[in-house]
Amino acid sequence: MPQPLFILCPGRSFSSVVSAMIGQHPQCYGLPELSIFVADTLGEALDAYSASGRRALPGLRRTIAELHHGTQTEETVDLAVAWMEANRRMTPRQVMDHIQELVGDRILVEKSPANVIQAHCLNRVVEAYPSAHFLQLLRHPRSRGLSHQKAMRQQALMRLKSMLGGELDYEAKWTDTHVMIHDLGRQLPPGQMMRIIGEDLLRESRFWLPQICEWLDIRDDAEAIEAMLHPEDSPYSVPGPANAPHGTNSGFLENPTLDFDRLARMETPTLDAPMDWAPERAFSPQTRRLAAFYGYR
Amino acid sequence: MTQVHRKPAARPRAAAMLGIWPGRITALAEAGDALVVAVWDAAARRSRLIRLEADGAEAELTLPAGAATAPVLAMARMQGTSDAAPRLYVVCSADSGGLVLAVDDTGAAEVVLGPRHGFRCGIGAACLWAGRLALATGPAAGGMIGGGFAPASLIVSDDPARPDSWQPFCEPGLGDADNDGISALAAEDDRLWLATSNPLRGFQLWTMANPAAEGWEQRLDEGAARYGMNARLTAIQPWNGALLLATGCESEDPLPHVAPELLRLDGDGDWDLLVGEPRFSRQGMQVPAALFGPGFDSDCDRIALAGTGDALFAATCFGAGGRSSLYRSTDGETWEEIGATVFGDDVPESADLHALGGRLHIAAGGMLLAL
Numbered sequence: 001m002p003q004p005l006f007i008l009c010p011g012r013s014f015s016s017v018v019s020a021m022i023g024q025h026p027q028c029y030g031l032p033e034l035s036i037f038v039a040d041t042l043g044e045a046l047d048a049y050s051a052s053g054r055r056a057l058p059g060l061r062r063t064i065a066e067l068h069h070g071t072q073t074e075e076t077v078d079l080a081v082a083w084m085e086a087n088r089r090m091t092p093r094q095v096m097d098h099i100q101e102l103v104g105d106r107i108l109v110e111k112s113p114a115n116v117i118q119a120h121c122l123n124r125v126v127e128a129y130p131s132a133h134f135l136q137l138l139r140h141p142r143s144r145g146l147s148h149q150k151a152m153r154q155q156a157l158m159r160l161k162s163m164l165g166g167e168l169d170y171e172a173k174w175t176d177t178h179v180m181i182h183d184l185g186r187q188l189p190p191g192q193m194m195r196i197i198g199e200d201l202l203r204e205s206r207f208w209l210p211q212i213c214e215w216l217d218i219r220d221d222a223e224a225i226e227a228m229l230h231p232e233d234s235p236y237s238v239p240g241p242a243n244a245p246h247g248t249n250s251g252f253l254e255n256p257t258l259d260f261d262r263l264a265r266m267e268t269p270t271l272d273a274p275m276d277w278a279p280e281r282a283f284s285p286q287t288r289r290l291a292a293f294y295g296y297r
Numbered sequence: 298m299t300q301v302h303r304k305p306a307a308r309p310r311a312a313a314m315l316g317i318w319p320g321r322i323t324a325l326a327e328a329g330d331a332l333v334v335a336v337w338d339a340a341a342r343r344s345r346l347i348r349l350e351a352d353g354a355e356a357e358l359t360l361p362a363g364a365a366t367a368p369v370l371a372m373a374r375m376q377g378t379s380d381a382a383p384r385l386y387v388v389c390s391a392d393s394g395g396l397v398l399a400v401d402d403t404g405a406a407e408v409v410l411g412p413r414h415g416f417r418c419g420i421g422a423a424c425l426w427a428g429r430l431a432l433a434t435g436p437a438a439g440g441m442i443g444g445g446f447a448p449a450s451l452i453v454s455d456d457p458a459r460p461d462s463w464q465p466f467c468e469p470g471l472g473d474a475d476n477d478g479i480s481a482l483a484a485e486d487d488r489l490w491l492a493t494s495n496p497l498r499g500f501q502l503w504t505m506a507n508p509a510a511e512g513w514e515q516r517l518d519e520g521a522a523r524y525g526m527n528a529r530l531t532a533i534q535p536w537n538g539a540l541l542l543a544t545g546c547e548s549e550d551p552l553p554h555v556a557p558e559l560l561r562l563d564g565d566g567d568w569d570l571l572v573g574e575p576r577f578s579r580q581g582m583q584v585p586a587a588l589f590g591p592g593f594d595s596d597c598d599r600i601a602l603a604g605t606g607d608a609l610f611a612a613t614c615f616g617a618g619g620r621s622s623l624y625r626s627t628d629g630e631t632w633e634e635i636g637a638t639v640f641g642d643d644v645p646e647s648a649d650l651h652a653l654g655g656r657l658h659i660a661a662g663g664m665l666l667a668l
Contacts, residue, residue: 190594194577211581211582215575215582289548293525293555295498
């Protein structure tokens with residue numbers, strides 16, 4: 001079986017669309033956010049999410065429903081939840097192996113931001129899949145921070161937290177996460193982790209996607225590239241049933257079809273002005289230096 | 298100061314030991330059959346120029362007051378238009394700015410460019426180009442700039458003995474305000490190569506033919522698609538119609554250490570990654586042809602380069618506690634590690650490489666070897 005591809009980035013870094021694009025390649029299978037590497041077993045992951053008051057693992061619910069029953073309805077998601085409860089002892093690797101078995105000889109594409117939420121989660125991914133492909137996905141710290149802030153404000157709980165404790169540190173989220181990913185890349189053999197600037201990929205998809213195919217050693221013919229330009233064709237690129245409505249970025253689910261003319265005009269912001277979410281502060285020298293490592297100004 | 302790591306068991310060394318002096322060898326030059334060796338003793342804050350004859354005899358050249366306390370950056374033998382005979386021009390990097398000395402064959406040395414001539418720039422790199430001496434200016438170590446030349450400029454003279462002969466040869470930073478210096482220079486036949494350092498967007502490589510009618514042409518930018526991680530070039534080595542480039546980057550905790558790469562610019566303008574980080578690029582996916590990751594799979598700080606007629610050499614250079622590796626290649630793509638046989642039991646932390654008289658000369662700390 002092929003090794004999976006893990007897309008690594010902090011949330012709000014275009015990972016939903018990029019994962020769905022790559023996942024539409026005929027030799028790949030794009031997954032919603034499984035978020036199972038946050039714990040040693042599926043049961044612990046279920047408990048961790050349940051304890052936070054959220055509906056646990058909607059991405060995994062949708063995946064199991066789709067692969068076991070060929071459709072995502074409230075009924076098949078309930079069956080998927082039952083399967084998850086029955087397999088609480090499974091390790092994340094065993095869950096992935098099960099999915100791989102159902103998908104067959106295709107590269108699983110996984111992009112959960114939870115994989116990089118803490119170092120031990122990322123370590124768990126690498127220990128489970130020491131030979132996987134890793135793609136570090138970049139988005140400018142300003143636009144990522146703004147997108148993160150917007151998402152937080154749309155969530156009632158986060159609005160409350162924001163009122164009580166002020167804004168999250170969107171800058172540190174970008175910097176700390178990418179330092180962690182970068183450090184992993186240095187520990188891996190050359191070529192096992194690659195890096196791509198999300199803005200470039202979306203602006204010029206036809207130019208950059210064949211390079212990703214070359215790296216993954218999969219077809220890069222016109223038919224394969226065309227399939228990758230249609231992330232909306234994924235069974236996970238629509239809202240799920242009420243008991244698993246998302247499992248990936250909700251904005252992407254509302255509008256998964258790419259407008260390439262608009263994307264071609266997408267501008268990359270600058271690091272020079274104060275941070276939008278903290279106008280009294282500029283980006284730190286550390287963030288600016290790391291951003292310069294990746295080609296951002 | 299570079300330390301040498303000694304193993305308890307003796308192992309024969311393939312390279313010839315030409316000499317060893319207290320301190321660090323900072324520059325080498327040929328002077329007829331002799332070599333001139335510049336040694337910087339950081340503890341004593343003193344530079345020495347030693348003339349080393351082919352039979353091994355040594356003679357120390359007397360440096361003028363002021364020059365002896367500055368490390369030598371580069372040396373080149375040329376005959377300026379007002380020189381009666383070729384002289385050795387010695388470029389020093391003092392806290393108060395750069396100095397250029399002229400040393401004749403009798404050993405007499407004089408400062409021909411320095412603060413008393415109104416020159417208060419630092420000097421970052423130097424090379425001989427088409428009968429001229431070219432210097433890259435930068436801020437002086439002491440922070441002073443001025444003296445009529447902006448930092449990150451190239452100044453050139455065909456008569457270095459005359460302070461008024463120096464002329465600017467490019468706009469500061471080649472017209473890019475983010476270029477904070479010129480980190481490397483190299484000449485190949487009549488062509489001059491220059492690398493600007495740019496911590497925001499990565500190095501740029503520029504060239505100019507002689508005569509300079511066509512002006513400067515940019516051949517590479519954005520650190521060859523590695524951006525700020527290839528902020529500068531530390532070495533430019535022409536070899537067999539191509540150009541070998543060693544990159545560099547300074548990074549401080551908590552940002553990741555960035556090890557250097559080795560690139561090749563072909564005659565047709567395309568570049569190849571020889572040693573370094575695989576990546577997507579405007580030129581397609583780049584995979585290191587030598588199958589080594591950054592720093593030859595090490596966390597070294599710098600890669601030194603030299604090319605003799607038939608071979609290329611590269612050495613990994615570390616700070617305190619590292620162990621340099623020395624590699625040899627005949628095509629730039631297949632590299633053989635030869636450090637164990639060359640260094641024997643005395644593996645240095647870093648090594649500077651010089652191709653002189655068709656032989657590789659290795660300066661490791663105060664030790665000078667020839668292969």
